[in-house]
Amino acid sequence: MEDNKRSTSSMDLRKRAGKSRMDVAVALGVTQATVAKWEQRVQEPHLPMWKIKRWAEIYGCPIDELISAFPPISSDNSVTQQSKLDEEMHLSSAN
Template sequence: MKLRQRIGLTQRQVAQALDIRQSTVSDWERGISIPNLPPSKIKLMLEIYQCSLDELIEAFEDTKKRKKIDRDGDAIDSENN
């Protein structure tokens, strides 16, 4: 995710700060899932990513837009196809 890369953190560092699994952060960044966190964790995400709520929402919407679903229902990255 551009927000994470912009501030120079790894997925592991974000996961540790949010007390979640690194695979969850990876899933968010690949558009497989979106954050389903309590407001206190969303606020923490804004602090970690040093962004506004609008920027955070836009980042996740952009990630989802890059994903396409093939006929078998498998997600594929539209940037590579």
């Protein structure tokens, strides 16, 4: 039996807050590509606690909800997601 409960993704939280990847990148002092890697689960966010608190404030959610949007990354998933991200970044830079 499949579990119908799906945790909220970081992208869902960002969109719910009405923020762009660039908005988040500027607020956290990272690049837009870094935010994309976090959302695609290619890379784990490694931020000081004050930035995590700020990030939750930007998204208008509790810190625990933000943290739960980042399940552990498996090595197989990382390779697949990096390929998708590279393609997405290539397409967006072509426009």
